[in-house]
Amino acid sequence: MTAQTSTTRLTVAQALVRFLAAQYTERDGVRQRLIGATWGIFGHGNVAGLGQALVEYGDEMPFHQGRNEQSMVHAAVGYARQSNRLSTHAVTTSIGPGATNLVTGAALATVNHIPVLLLPGDTFATRVADPVLQQLEVPYAGDVSVNDTLRPVSRYFDRVTRPEALVPAALQAMRVLTDPVETGAVTLALPQDVQAEAYDWPDEFFAERTWTVRRPAADPAELAEAVRAVRAARRPLIVAGGGVHHSRAEEALAEFADATGIPVASTQAGKGSLRHDHPQDVGGVGHTGTATADELARTADLVIGVGTRYTDFTTASHTLFAADGVRFLNLNIASYDGHKLAGLPLVADARSALMELTAALRTHGHRVADAYVSEYAEDKERWEQRVDACYEAEEPDTRPTQPQVLGALDALADESDVIINAAGSLPGDLHKLWRARSRDQYHLEYGYSCMGYEIPAAIGVKLASPERNVWALVGDGTYLMMPTEIVTAVQEGIAIKILLVQNHGYASIGGLSESVGGERFGTAYRYTADDGTFTGAPLPVDLAANVASLGMRVLRARTVRELREALAEARRADTPTCVYVETETADTVSGPPPAQAWWDVPVAETATRPSAVKARELYERHVSTRRRHL
Ligand SMILES: Cc1ncc(C[n+]2csc(CCOP(=O)(O)OP(=O)(O)O)c2C)c(N)n1
Numbered sequence: 091m092t093a094q095t096s097t098t099r100l101t102v103a104q105a106l107v108r109f110l111a112a113q114y115t116e117r118d119g120v121r122q123r124l125i126g127a128t129w130g131i132f133g134h135g136n137v138a139g140l141g142q143a144l145v146e147y148g149d150e151m152p153f154h155q156g157r158n159e160q161s162m163v164h165a166a167v168g169y170a171r172q173s174n175r176l177s178t179h180a181v182t183t184s185i186g187p188g189a190t191n192l193v194t195g196a197a198l199a200t201v202n203h204i205p206v207l208l209l210p211g212d213t214f215a216t217r218v219a220d221p222v223l224q225q226l227e228v229p230y231a232g233d234v235s236v237n238d239t240l241r242p243v244s245r246y247f248d249r250v251t252r253p254e255a256l257v258p259a260a261l262q263a264m265r266v267l268t269d270p271v272e273t274g275a276v277t278l279a280l281p282q283d284v285q286a287e288a289y290d291w292p293d294e295f296f297a298e299r300t301w302t303v304r305r306p307a308a309d310p311a312e313l314a315e316a317v318r319a320v321r322a323a324r325r326p327l328i329v330a331g332g333g334v335h336h337s338r339a340e341e342a343l344a345e346f347a348d349a350t351g352i353p354v355a356s357t358q359a360g361k362g363s364l365r366h367d368h369p370q371d372v373g374g375v376g377h378t379g380t381a382t383a384d385e386l387a388r389t390a391d392l393v394i395g396v397g398t399r400y401t402d403f404t405t406a407s408h409t410l411f412a413a414d415g416v417r418f419l420n421l422n423i424a425s426y427d428g429h430k431l432a433g434l435p436l437v438a439d440a441r442s443a444l445m446e447l448t449a450a451l452r453t454h455g456h457r458v459a460d461a462y463v464s465e466y467a468e469d470k471e472r473w474e475q476r477v478d479a480c481y482e483a484e485e486p487d488t489r490p491t492q493p494q495v496l497g498a499l500d501a502l503a504d505e506s507d508v509i510i511n512a513a514g515s516l517p518g519d520l521h522k523l524w525r526a527r528s529r530d531q532y533h534l535e536y537g538y539s540c541m542g543y544e545i546p547a548a549i550g551v552k553l554a555s556p557e558r559n560v561w562a563l564v565g566d567g568t569y570l571m572m573p574t575e576i577v578t579a580v581q582e583g584i585a586i587k588i589l590l591v592q593n594h595g596y597a598s599i600g601g602l603s604e605s606v607g608g609e610r611f612g613t614a615y616r617y618t619a620d621d622g623t624f625t626g627a628p629l630p631v632d633l634a635a636n637v638a639s640l641g642m643r644v645l646r647a648r649t650v651r652e653l654r655e656a657l658a659e660a661r662r663a664d665t666p667t668c669v670y671v672e673t674e675t676a677d678t679v680s681g682p683p684p685a686q687a688w689w690d691v692p693v694a695e696t697a698t699r700p701s702a703v704k705a706r707e708l709y710e711r712h713v714s715t716r717r718r719h720l
Contacts, residue, residue, distance in 0.1 A: 133184025135211025139285020163195025168550025186224025332359025333397015
């Protein structure tokens with residue numbers, strides 16, 4: 091460290107807390123705290139370091155007490171996403187299992203490009219106490235700890251092995267958290283001895299610092315190419331991804347769509363980019379897409395991807411964009427995604443570049459043909475009727491199907507509701523059916539599709555937007571994986587709502603298993619039958635009682651009518667409330683519309699069981715329709 095005018099002597103942990111409390115982001119003239127709070131579970135790896143620092147500087151750094159390290163990261167992700175990635179939370183853990191519990195949460199954050207700051211404790215930097223409790227000893231490498239498992243899932247990783255190294259590590263961490271291209275999980279591993287060590291910190295380190303979240307404009311040559319491509323297209327389709335939301339580009343997208351007449355389909359992360367009732371919103375696209383969007387995708391000559399990673403669900407495993415000579419124009423802030431599918435890259439902030447594109451196309455008076463507009467408008471109307479049909483229950487005193495559960499929520503929801511989901515059969519139903527009424531109503535984590543995200547993420551969303559009605563939609567499998575953050579909601583009076591859908595097992599994977607020759611093996615929650623399979627009676631598990639045992643109010647609904655009443659009551663409640671409902675298996679009439687496009691899940695090439703042999707034949711037919719876009 092070079093000579094400084096004034097210094098303050100603090101421990102590394104104290105210095106870090108004070109530094110974090112002074113970091114701000116700024117975008118579009120709005121300034122806010124970058125690290126709004128810290129979540130933590132303490133053990134010997136962080137209690138004397140960060141634990142002591144958080145009590146010493148509690149007035150500068152709010153604290154949330156978590157129940158599981160993974161779910162604390164989910165809460166931070168929920169908060170950060172709801173804050174448009176301009177504010178996030180830090181998560182502190184002990185060493186060993188506390189630290190490795192972070193890995194799944196970190197991967198989820200990184201895959202979804204959501205900033206979170208992870209502060210796992212680490213084993214002694216001095217190694218004087220080795221092996222400390224929970225230390226991994228690696229015979230071939232003295233400098234490896236379990237925290238190295240966080241390297242591949244972090245966008246920045248550093249181990250602060252000396253006090254003064256905190257300064258560059260902390261600054262790099264903030265740079266990555268606030269960089270719209272690089273952001274994701276950022277890990278600062280903090281050896282437990284270093285956390286408690288004192289150092290004379292230059293006071294400049296604690297001065298308020300503002301990180302501008304940039305909006306890079308389009309390169310003029312790329313923009314000119316993009317304008318040419320759009321003007322030449324007869325059947326263009328916009329695929330709106332999560333980048334539209336991250337950039338707050340919804341209005342710019344609507345203006346672009348209004349000016350050109352181009353329809354807008356959306357990925358799971360991009361849904362809500364246009365309101366559902368905007369005439370050009372054609373709904374979800376891909377394997378879980380609407381018939382309208384998928385038909386447009388099949389026949390599009392130009393796919394304009396805005397802030398999308400083109401996952402296999404979006405491309406239907408490279409079978410969806412099927413027109414001869416189809417080309418891609420990829421507006422993305424990340425060059426990596428901008429070059430996918432051999433597309434024309436337009437590497438820029440979504441909002442900036444959409445505004446530039448709109449202005450340029452307006453000067454040419456460019457619009458798609460009227461016939462194209464009426465074609466998708468009619469299709470959209472037909473799809474709306476299909477949604478109505480599976481939302482409605484003719485007989486209100488019967489057990490609802492899952493689409494009818496969504497219909498009941500749809501009937502109540504207004505722009506203030508946020509629905510959160512990540513895995514199971516709900517994401518597919520929601521992508522096809524849900525009518526998003528506001529830009530951030532549809533909160534699907536489908537980059538990592540992690541069971542257990544929903545409840546902690548709901549807490550994070552509610553912390554970011556206390557005035558919203560925040561619903562965690564969970565299946566019974568998902569609930570059983572990670573219910574414990576309910577206790578946190580109860581403890582802090584965070585009035586999230588849980589809609590718990592009981593169908594006695596992994597319905598989604600059961601259906602998938604059946605379609606790929608797996609015969610639903612291992613996917614139902616049932617007693618062991620005489621032949622050793624889990625095909626006996628349903629288990630006597632009472633999940634509603636389980637929720638209640640964690641301190642949350644539960645409303646049980648047995649019929650569509652009771653469900654409507656329970657949802658309305660829960661929605662009015664100002665305390666954490668769960669609605670528990672058991673669903674009927676949907677038949678082909680009342681069920682959600684089937685998948686409109688394929689998804690590649692490889693099927694056994696050799697098998698003796700007829701189900702697998704048949705599934706393989708079908709699989710090979712689908713594989714033959716796969717396209718390479720080069
Ligand atoms: C952590 C995690 N483990 C496994 C999976 C694979 N998986 C996806 S959906 C699913 C079943 C979900 O069951 P449930 O929540 O009951 O929803 P349902 O399928 O019944 O709608 C599983 C096991 C996953 N996505 N995440």
